Amino acid sequence: MVQRLRNWREWELNPIVVKELRQAVRSWSVTGMLLLFLSVLFCTGLVMILGHALDVHANQRLGANVFQAFIVILTFSSLVFIPLYVGTRLAAERQENNLDLLYITTLTPHRIIRGKFFCGAYMAVLFFSACMPFMAFTNLLRGIDLPTVGFILVCLFLVVCAAVQCAIFIACLPVSKLFKILLGLGGFIVLNMVSGMLNAIFYTLMQSGIVSMSGGVAGVHASSTFWTGFATAAGVILAVVVLLYYMSVALISPPSANRAFALRVYITVVWLLSGILSLYRVSISSNSELILPWAITTFFLLSGALVVVISNNDELSVRVRRRIPSRAFLRILAFLFYNGAAGGLVWVALLLSLTAMVTMVVLDSRPSGWRELAAGAATVLYLFAYALTALLIHRKFFSRRPAKLAGILMVFLAGAWALLPNMVLFFLGRLTTHSFDTLQPGSIFNVWLARGFDSVLLHLNCGAAWLLLMLVLNARWFLRQLNHFQPVEAGAPAAQPPPAPAPPPPLPTVAAE
């Protein structure tokens, strides 16, 4: 690090950023969009000011009105165009049969994803700086103060960066072009909703101004509430962005790399930090229910993680096996965090169990929550039962198919089990709203619809029995995975020392020969 700081003269921009920005400034889509955006801003401003000039009454909020119109235009253009541009380009480079050769250079997956992200961020800066004079001008028209303008722009910039990272993640997914387009369309709808929500929040901010919202007028309490809310929202967005970043890096890393490690470590660290923060908030507010957002988020996050971990290959690559520690304690830790479905299952089970324990301890004084806890436990048992069933089916019947099929099977099983009984009832002409909330053992969604504590307990027992059966049927596989999680034998040929990473000398000129 110190050496790098000393060599600051040799610092260079990320090559991906250089290339992408060079291409962006030549791209008709970027320049066209920028010109269109500025034209729309100019025309909107002109129309609004001319409209006001014809009004005999002085409008003390003209600046706020114009700014509101500007921010809607900026939100839509930057929140939709920039992620779309970055995502489309990356998706084109990642086409399975025509992978861009930059992925076989010595650039690490981290640098590639960072480069793509910073390219999106730079483009956002380009758009924001282009509209800055318009935004600052609204301050002269009255009705909005400069700190509010700055705060709103900073918030919007952060959301645009988050959207860029989402687009990068979708582009990296190993799915067909059609599926990516569908995901992109879904993302477009979500972004429009986010855009609407943001504009509503910005409108509220503009009404009172950032200074009064943050305590200038409302006092210290309002200040702390505002900044706590802002920090929480910013923290959650940041955590999601970093999670998507690590997931994107894992997706573009070679399958033989230890793709799971960074992701599992990151999720564990975020889970731990957010848990500590939640407990701290519970302790200072004496409101035990403040633990629930953490517990519920953890549940959903790890449910998704469960689908991913069972999609891991059983066979560890030599690259991963060479990094398995020989000391028993470290090896157990590595088993949880390295590639592999078995270790992943234990890791998810461990985090979920600890979350459930902490939540139960915190909610102990609230007996009314037992039904939810039982339903939560039944859901978790079902999740693991589905996961192990999918692994068993994959292993027994589709062992030559890719490991990701197990994850797809898990989702399919859960969906089929929820749909099939209702489809049968539909064809028998007996489907009613009542049939949805009567007991359907094995259906993960029915747990939360079923009426009465007894039904939930039945689900709990059913989930436990099913999981037990699956644990027995998968026990040999699990033990085999555990036994195979060993470093490469001492007798195996070791890799030779790598060549010096110094940049190669240029080829001599031979054109004249």
Add this chain to the structure above:
Amino acid sequence: MKVQVRNLRKEFGKTVAVDGITFSFDSGHVFGFVGPNGAGKTTTMRIIATIEEPTDGDVLLNGISLREHPELARRAVGYVPDSLPAHADITVHEYLDFYARAYGLRGRKRTEAVSAIEEFTNVTGIRDKHLKALSKGMKQRVSLGRALVHDPDVLILDEPAAGLDPRARVELRELLALLAERKKAILISSHILTELTEICNGVVIIEKGRLLETGTIDEVLKKSAPRRTVAIRLLDPAQSSELLKELLLTPLVENARPVGSEVHFEFAGSEPEACDLLGQLVARRFRILEFRQTRADLEDIFMSVTKGGVQ
């Protein structure tokens, strides 16, 4: 740099694209990689270039496993695909500069390396042109420049001559000869076998993902086509019938026949035995103007060892 491909296997679902092939080549060698369409050539090359990961087996570069250290292998390998990815809005110079940056070249070293490569591949005159505006031949030069920008020891070329005009082919051949002189280990696939015979000193023949033949051209020729065709031109064509009779009585000679003013026959013996035969014929007072032997070329071997099967 020694490249060893060991028991390489690649499956795509139920399809076995590459089925346990093993071969090796070394610095200064130009190895032709031939096989019918769908034989697994591109898959093998993509594995060596680290685009694909093998299902089994490995590729060793000077003993360093490509599966274990793909990032190190990338420093040592330059890959030229059959077509240049369609980058729009980027010039030749920027494209090469980007790859020089991507391979970790910095500052003046990068500038010098890019300039040297532009001159070597003779693209200096078009360095400010956009990639999409280039002809196929020029694109292939840029692609070669991109693969060479980090001065790799191993060069993998997948159908580099496809779609090139005769002039561009000759120029490409000259470039490859220069690179071989610079001790690069080169693996090149092509369907134009006559061209490969001219530039390669080794060959790997695969079909249906399986290795059929490998070795230096001479070794493969000896192994796959042990017979040679010998043509004799006599000063006096009237001796032809007498020569035919004589040849029919000579061991190791088969299929003697007159072809125009010459007599052709298949000779199964070694080169010293061919020499003895010539001496024997001269001793029998045949006035021989020309004694010419022609071996089967790569095309003949390819046709004899492959069956044209695809997967």
